[in-house]
Amino acid sequence: MEGHRVWSEFYDSDPNPMLSLEFRVAGALLGDLAGQTFIDIAAGTGRWMTEALRRGAIAIGVDLCPEMLACAARKPGARGRLAQADVHDLPLADGCADVVMCAFSAGYIERLQMAMAELSRITRPGGRIIITDIHPEGRRRGWTRSFRTGDRVFELESQAHSEQHWIEAGQNAGLTLAQWIEPRFEDPEWIIFRQAGKAEPFATAREIPAVLIAVWRR
Numbered sequence: 001m002e003g004h005r006v007w008s009e010f011y012d013s014d015p016n017p018m019l020s021l022e023f024r025v026a027g028a029l030l031g032d033l034a035g036q037t038f039i040d041i042a043a044g045t046g047r048w049m050t051e052a053l054r055r056g057a058i059a060i061g062v063d064l065c066p067e068m069l070a071c072a073a074r075k076p077g078a079r080g081r082l083a084q085a086d087v088h089d090l091p092l093a094d095g096c097a098d099v100v101m102c103a104f105s106a107g108y109i110e111r112l113q114m115a116m117a118e119l120s121r122i123t124r125p126g127g128r129i130i131i132t133d134i135h136p137e138g139r140r141r142g143w144t145r146s147f148r149t150g151d152r153v154f155e156l157e158s159q160a161h162s163e164q165h166w167i168e169a170g171q172n173a174g175l176t177l178a179q180w181i182e183p184r185f186e187d188p189e190w191i192i193f194r195q196a197g198k199a200e201p202f203a204t205a206r207e208i209p210a211v212l213i214a215v216w217r218r
Contacts, residue, residue, distance in 0.1 A: 042105030046072030
């Protein structure tokens, strides 16, 4: 968790092509959330919780890292809607959520099956669970979860969950896979790569799926 504590200081301000791509695609899936209960699991700095509030949801964010939650609490409407908890043991009632989002966190979860069962538990029948993460193909190509601050580079420890592992974990939790989306970097991300002085790596990175987005129905 040490890496996330450090990352919290500039997570929202550091341009990130992964977040750009994921937000464009997953954001289009959410639609109008007016009156719905939206739970942002592993919420980090609360970017999806804040978006859900903007779309009219009753939104709650849960994360294990207190520094990330402190950043989330500074966002409009977020204070009083945050809880520190582990994804394997959520302090939430059965069937309380219409939509559950777990963004870019599956790779940090060692017991994916247990976590999926918990996400299923808090989702109402007919509700949606949206999970996003770095695509497994990227990991197979040597992509890492890392960031730089000053002269230091932090590489975050993560799990190598395969596509099949994702699918089996959801099915074993009693969920139905509704959508399976594998977007690649496009022009909006090219701008971020170019600004970071990484125009050359972009040409290779765009050739494979960068993000995996799975939408499950309870």
